[in-house]
Amino acid sequence: MNLLEQIKENAKKYNKRIVLPEGTEERTLKAADILIGEGIAQIILIGNPAEIKALAEKFDLKNIGKATIIDPANHEKKEAYADLLVELRKSKGMTKEQAMKLVLDPLYLATLMIKSGDADGEVAGAKNATGDVLRPALQIVKTLPGMSVVSGAFLLLTNKPEYGENGLIVCADCAVLPNPTAEELAQIAVATAGTARAIAKIEPRVAMLSFSTKGSAKNELVDKVVKATELAKQMAPDVMIDGEMQADAALVASVGASKAPGSPVAGKANVLIFPSLEVGNISYKLVQRIAGIEAVGPVLQGMAAPINDLSRGCSVSDIVNLVAITVNQAAAK
Known part of the structure; x- marks a missing residue:
């Protein structure tokens, strides 16, 4: 058994919740189907539920129905997440109106879920630049005690x-x-x-x-x-x-x-x-x-919770591997 196989086998023991904010992206959905099917992680997809369902049917994905799907425009914790963001960013002048707009952004929503304890880790970057993935992570989850760098x-x-x-x-x-x-x-x-x-x-x-x-x-x-x-x-x-x-x-x-x-x-x-x-x-x-x-990587380190960034040229297997790695990081934390 090679290292990646060992990482995946270890991940299956931990049953961690990994949020994928790019829930309507083709490679992400295909990876989610594999991850759920192999029991590597509990998957949370962010995106319009109807669009995700239609794409799952288009790509003949059998396991997406077992994912938790969060609609950024309409979910029960939207207000609570906005309040949390205001509290975390009040020293920077964050207003409730600004926060309500930001919680519509899947990358902000994903990190707020982690901060609230509703997810254990995040993998993104298949269609977003590294800076866009890291910005909410550094603002909301922040770095580990004693660490100032990622x-x-x-x-x-x-x-x-x-x-x-x-x-x-x-x-x-x-x-x-x-x-x-x-x-x-x-x-x-x-x-x-x-x-x-x-x-x-x-x-x-x-x-x-x-x-x-x-x-x-x-x-x-x-x-x-x-x-x-x-x-x-x-x-x-x-x-x-x-x-x-x-x-x-x-x-x-x-x-x-x-x-x-x-x-x-x-x-x-x-x-x-x-x-x-x-x-x-x-x-x-x-x-x-x-x-x-x-x-294999990059594996982001120094964050207070595991948030990992993909290359925009990533493959489905790259996403599967990085989610498995993120599960192991969450378990070690």
């Missing part, structure tokens, strides 16, 4: 068991924060260790990557990673974190022993933290395209 992790599934955790590597940030400070980089490291535990069920060994290993180069970019490493160790003393180190020192046992002798992480890292978004994004795309490594 980042995006990828699970790299290689066919090289000598690397990472039997071929699995978790890496970040590849999706959200362009140029993190040392403090933000430390938070990303701790959050990614949590993702490794929650989703991959592995004990993280975190390498803070740079173009230097243990002082082999001097530069302010290296200094940032050195500082981030110390901060991350303070934030999570129960996690194996080390750096700064080059990628080969992190992943290859012989190189790690040579460049960073005595390190608890060098040569056996299963979590890689990139120093900037450009490094992370370029790196995962290169190994995905050139080496044929399967890259």
Whole structure:
């Protein structure tokens, strides 16, 4: 059983409620049909019920009738959600009139459902930009205590068991924060260790990557990673974190022993933290395209509840996988 199969099997045990705000989008509906049929999650679809029913018939989807369907224009908690939004955003001048308009927006409605305890997680982005998905999430659900940043992790599934955790590597940030400070980089490291535990069920060994290993180069970019490493160790003393180190020192046992002798992480890292978004994004795309490594994600981390963003070019299976991951995050929370 591969990792994705394990994630789906784990999800079936938890029976979590995942809201899909793009409830009339074709791939989303097809994924919802599979998710319900396989028992991976309880599915909540946001959209016009008549339109969802017609689309289900058009696509010959047999399980959509078992989903909970929320009509943003007409549902019993509309007023209560608007009141909650006013309370959460009153310092920003939110009025009841503005809130009543925003609860018609499926992305705002989904996050209000999570905040109210009516859903356990959300997956969106098949037809909405990342900024539109994250905006209500950051305004309503917000970040975890001690976290000020949201980042995006990828699970790299290689066919090289000598690397990472039997071929699995978790890496970040590849999706959200362009140029993190040392403090933000430390938070990303701790959050990614949590993702490794929650989703991959592995004990993280975190390498803070740079173009230097243990002082082999001097530069302010290296200094940032050195500082981030110390901060991350303070934030999570129960996690194996080390750096700064080059990628080969992190992943290859012989190189790690040579460049960073005595390190608890060098040569056996299963979590890689990139120093900037450009490094992370370029790196995962290169190994995905050139080496044929399967890259699953991005998995958003740092939020107080699991809210994940899809690529607008996603497939039905991408949605199914990300919902299963979101269920595992919700269960770990």
